[in-house]
Amino acid sequence: MEPKRITSLSNPAVKAAAKLKQPRASKEAGCFIVEGARSVEELTGDWETESLWVSDTFWGQNHALGWEIAQRLRPSAFCHTPDSILNAIAGTQSPQGILAVVRRRYFTLQDVLEHQSTTPLLVILEDLQDPGNAGTILRTADAAGANGIICTEKTVDFYNAKVVRASMGSVFHLPFHVAENLSETLIWLRNQGIQILAAHLDGDAPYFQQDLTGPCAILIGNEGAGLSKGAASLSDMLVKIPQPGRAESLNAAVAAAILVYDVIRQRMSGSKK
Template sequence: MITSASNQQMKHVIQLNKKAKTRYEQRVFVVEGIKMCMEAPKEDIQAMYVSETFLNVPEHGQKLKNYSYEVVADNVFKTISDTQTPQGILALVKMPEYTLEDLLGKDGRSSHLLILESIQDPGNLGTMIRTGEGAGVTGILMNKTTVDIFHPKTIRSTMGSLYRVPFYITDSLEETLQELKERDISLYAAHLKGTMSYDKPDYTKPCGFLIGNEGNGLSETIAESADEYIRIPMEGKVESLNAAIAATLLMYEVNRQRR
């Protein structure tokens, strides 16, 4: 049993939780909680740690019978956890790798993409990934200034969808959007200049939605890549919606039309 926070393995977990640079250098991230650990692809789990208290619950021992793990003293587990009330289990998981092709659907004709520019809130990003799975997106494309997809808060917000939704982080969003257009994928920007209601276009064909930064929206260059500006009608004095809520409405409209 690990009884000291100075243990090298514990220091490693803390570094992975705190530093994106360490995560990307090692291509490993930390997941916490029974759901996130059990849903992780078993072949990608590099290490698993459980607290004494966690292991005292008989059903937990049953869940872990086919896993290798290290037991950690409760007080030490609190120091390596990123949550205020740790569930008592975490794992180090190998990062999944995807190409742009992986995002386009099995035949390329079913593409349903969520395209993110500089989203900053990890909870928003995680919610979009989770909702994206529910709405049937084929993938999520994002630029490098979008918050880290492996940030602990993002991971928690995905509730496991991170393992199943393909994503791609592009060096040049502008160039990648041009590539999508060359593949006949229609791009729509939720934009204040939009005159067409979001539920009017035909989304049964390959499409993608551009969602911008929470405070500033889409940059002019990226917005101009859209084939159409669309708007979400709003009552009262509301000028805009939370980015994750706007993305949800758009993705589910595609789902509705394709059903």
């Protein structure tokens, strides 16, 4: 597959790709932009690549890598452009000279539960807004071997460019389901025998005193407001992370990492102790 040379900013393909930087346009088109060699390399055949773009500089310095990526992803269009045009499409100030336009995927709750054959471990996000937090939680859950993520509709879009970058490719490895009704989802999970563990400043006991060796889901609330009363009331337990210092609270991604990895610790040791 030889790349097609595109040299004009007025080219319809350039305009369409650049427009995807706008959240609404990205959702309407059902596509999102993946920037940088590392992120593009993490793409698998499960993801449909609409187009692959390489700049003159990248193509000149990394011809073999660009060719290997194109052969593996088999994009519908493979485009070679001046650096200025790729920069106009990219959402970062210093793009790395390669990006892909990829079709969004939508996962069901069953997709998430069936992702791993081991004891279920889920992370549930209620109205998380910071893309850096969301991407970091994705990366942490992926590293821990979690089944996937469940989030509310008000949670930051997981196809947001900053989320994709912060996840370091984990957004392509881990399924995530957007729940239309969090309360109904929590009730359904509990009926499936999955214990809901909610991080809460008013938690009843420290997280490490709970038995997390069985199927469980970690519930993380909004960065500022925390968990809603409704979500907290549907949890099996409210736990706190001890904070003997002066900080008022922990970063949401840090809290999620602490809880997820205590689940892993307990399961590897077979005990909460």
